[in-house]
Amino acid sequence: MLATSERVELLDYAEQLAKMVLESDIVEHYRICLYKMQSSRETQQKIQRFAKLKDLYEEVQRFGKYHPDYKNVMTQIRQYKREMDLDANVAEFKLAENDLQSLLDEISLHVGRSVSEHIKVPTGNPFFDNGHSSGCGGGGSCGCS
Numbered sequence: 001m002l003a004t005s006e007r008v009e010l011l012d013y014a015e016q017l018a019k020m021v022l023e024s025d026i027v028e029h030y031r032i033c034l035y036k037m038q039s040s041r042e043t044q045q046k047i048q049r050f051a052k053l054k055d056l057y058e059e060v061q062r063f064g065k066y067h068p069d070y071k072n073v074m075t076q077i078r079q080y081k082r083e084m085d086l087d088a089n090v091a092e093f094k095l096a097e098n099d100l101q102s103l104l105d106e107i108s109l110h111v112g113r114s115v116s117e118h119i120k121v122p123t124g125n126p127f128f129d130n131g132h133s134s135g136c137g138g139g140g141s142c143g144c145s
Contacts, residue, residue, distance in 0.1 A: 033096040037089040
């Protein structure tokens with residue numbers, strides 16, 4: 001691949017964009033939330049307890065309701081997941097993570113649309129997916145076929 005001045009310019013713009021994202025308030029908030037979550041002993045205990053039970057859960061899933069500990073493990077996994085999700089640090093981190101993902105989705109959409117309106121940008125977020133409520137795999141119901 002030959003390095004043209006256009007490609008070098010695009011790389012410069014990409015680096016500038018990456019720098020702006022990394023210096024944004026959203027990323028700063030994400031980093032703060034990540035630090036709080038990782039430095040809280042109580043939060044980490046909840047995460048580790050859930051992770052340990054998740055391994056047992058996967059074993060139980062192989063056998064389904066015929067596993068001797070099925071009911072106990074299923075009850076505990078729900079309880080531990082709920083405790084972990086309701087932890088203030090985990091909840092705040094998940095919100096910050098969603099905000100960052102939305103920012104990245106929006107940037108991807110703008111970059112794709114700057115090339116062409118017809119470029120498909122997989123965001124994983126129905127809000128950004130061209131207004132197609134069922135997606136383009138909906139059997140033509142979105143009218144894009």
